[in-house]
Amino acid sequence: MSNVRFSDKMNRMIFYNEGDKNMISAVDLRAGMTFIQDGKLIKVLDASHHKPGKGNTVMRMKLRDVRTGATYDTTLRPDEKFEKAHIDTKTVQYLYTMDDTGFFMDLESYDQYEIPVDTIEEEMKYILENMEVKIQFYGAEVIGIQLPTTVVLRVAETQPSIKGATVTGSGKPAIMETGLTVNVPDFIEAGELLEVNTAEGSYVKRAGK
Known part of the structure; x- marks a missing residue:
């Protein structure tokens, strides 16, 4: 990695490491991003901040080895840096x-x-x-x-709808035609088409029959 020198408007000499632009800190990792760790391509499935009672903040991660498909949970220091994978x-x-x-x-x-x-x-x-x-x-x-942000899938199986149910109820599980299980409002019936959020696996709205 080489250092690059340039001048700002006040003619001060500024140095930065050219390799820094290819790095990303753990605190900036988000679900869906891919980075390189120990020569492996790693995809972020979930990322969240966690602060133990008396400890320092850490990043809780659910990661996937892109090439093997293996998933695992880990914690990282927020300031840990990794090479970006350009996809x-x-x-x-x-x-x-x-x-x-x-x-x-x-x-x-x-x-x-x-x-x-x-x-x-x-x-x-x-x-x-x-x-x-x-x-x-x-x-x-x-x-x-x-994946696209949302997809439309048909409900293959769910409990019978409840008369008078509203979208604000606790909901019920529904098995979609692909095998995906989604929590849906109680009024949803088998055979309906639903719009589903692919990032969270959550119900968005009815999409017809």
């Missing part, structure tokens, strides 16, 4: 899954990409055949998919 994306269509591999196609070039299902297990709970998503690349390596 490119391309819009593709999900075709099908066969032999534990998901197949996706570029609708412009018709190139097909294969991703092991165990590395995108959580994302697959939101995807239906022919749905468009973004495939993620680290250089030429396909490393995962990026």
